[in-house]
Amino acid sequence: xxxxxxxSGPLSVPEGAIASLNCTYSDRGSQSFFWYRQYSGKSxxxxxxxYSNGDKEDGRFTAQLNKASQYVSLLIRDSQPSDSATYLCxxxxxxxxxxxxxxxxxxxxxxx
Amino acid sequence: EAQVTQNPRYxxxxxxxxxxxxxSQNMNHEYMSWYRQDPGLGLRQIYYSxxxxxxxxxxxxxxxxxxxxxxxxFPLILESPSPNQxxxxxxxxxxxxxxxxxxxxxxDGTRLSIL
Numbered sequence: 051x052x053x054x055x056x057x058s059g060p061l062s063v064p065e066g067a068i069a070s071l072n073c074t075y076s077d078r079g080s081q082s083f084f085w086y087r088q089y090s091g092k093s094x095x096x097x098x099x100x101y102s103n104g105d106k107e108d109g110r111f112t113a114q115l116n117k118a119s120q121y122v123s124l125l126i127r128d129s130q131p132s133d134s135a136t137y138l139c140x141x142x143x144x145x146x147x148x149x150x151x152x153x154x155x156x157x158x159x160x161x162x
Numbered sequence: 163e164a165q166v167t168q169n170p171r172y173x174x175x176x177x178x179x180x181x182x183x184x185x186s187q188n189m190n191h192e193y194m195s196w197y198r199q200d201p202g203l204g205l206r207q208i209y210y211s212x213x214x215x216x217x218x219x220x221x222x223x224x225x226x227x228x229x230x231x232x233x234x235x236f237p238l239i240l241e242s243p244s245p246n247q248x249x250x251x252x253x254x255x256x257x258x259x260x261x262x263x264x265x266x267x268x269x270d271g272t273r274l275s276i277l
Contacts, residue, residue, distance in 0.1 A: 082263035093252055093268040094205070101262050138205070142263040146193050146212065146256065149220070150263065152205040 052077040054141050054153035062159045069126040071156050073139030076120070079148075080141040083115060085124045088136045088155065097137070098124065129160045164189045166269035168253050174275040175243060183238045183272050185253030192258035194236040195220070195266065196228065198249040205252070211236055212258065243276045250274075 053076045063069045071085075082101055086094035098113040100106045100122070106113045112125040122141070126133055136157050142150040166187045175181055187194065195210040197220075207220030211230040225247055227239040236255075240247060250273050254266040 082259075084265055086268075091250075091271075093271050096265045096267070099265050144259075144262060146259040146263055148263060149207065149210075150266065154202075154204040 052151050054139055054151045056139050056153040056156045058154060059157035060159050061156055062161055063129050065129060065131060065160055065162050067129050069129045069133065069158055069160070071124040071126075071137050071139070071158065073122045073153055074120055075122070075141040075151070077141065077151070078120065079143050081144045082142045083113070083122045084140040084150070085113060086138040086140065088138055090136075094138055131160045131162050134158055134160045164267070166253055166255050166267050168251075168269035168272050170272060171270060172273050174277065176277050177244055178242050181240050181243060183251060183274070185236045185238065185269060186234050187255040187267070188234065189255060189267065190233065191255035191267075192233070193264070194230065194253065194255045196226070196236070196238045197252045197254065198222065199252060200249050208238070245276050248274060248276045
């Protein structure tokens with residue numbers, strides 16, 4: 051059974067701090083990884099996607115992928131109260147023939 | 163504006179009364195999918211479609227039907243709804259990824275309550 055695991059949280063960080071969200075996956079064949087942000091009662095919104103080992107930065111967000119350790123993370127710099135949400139990690143194989151597996155999500159709370 | 167549109171957004175109905183949740187996307191995406199989201203269980207895939215007339219079961223297809231007669235539309239049909247289908251439903255679409263799996267764009271969700 052292919053799985054994506056995340057700590058459910060809640061993860062609490064003070065405003066302005068770096069929030070670090072972690073995700074591990076069981077399928078060594080996974081090559082595509084996605085981070086979605088979901089506010090309560092709303093739809094998932096794509097934050098980042100990453101295909102290669104290493105770091106990928108977009109504004110305040112950095113995704114990190116380590117395929118050898120089967121580990122993906124999302125760093126949020128200068129955290130804002132508006133970043134308070136649930137963050138879903140998802141992994142998939144190389145093409146759309148491979149199902150996207152979503153983790154259960156980590157709840158983040160940024161304290162003003 | 164690029165979007166995935168679901169209707170209705172909210173529905174309360176009774177057991178056994180057939181219902182359809184529509185999903186339409188304007189991004190010319192080949193891939194479309196339906197998910198349900200329940201507390202503690204996360205997002206679970208119901209059905210997906212790689213292109214017109216190509217559909218397949220996801221993880222929890224029992225009690226649901228889909229069709230893909232046109233590229234933009236992917237309706238979800240509950241022929242005889244039961245209370246265990248009470249959930250938050252999301253439609254999603256993406257380009258078809260031949261060399262890398264593509265990010266999915268989600269609709270706003272449909273909250274179904276089956277009494």
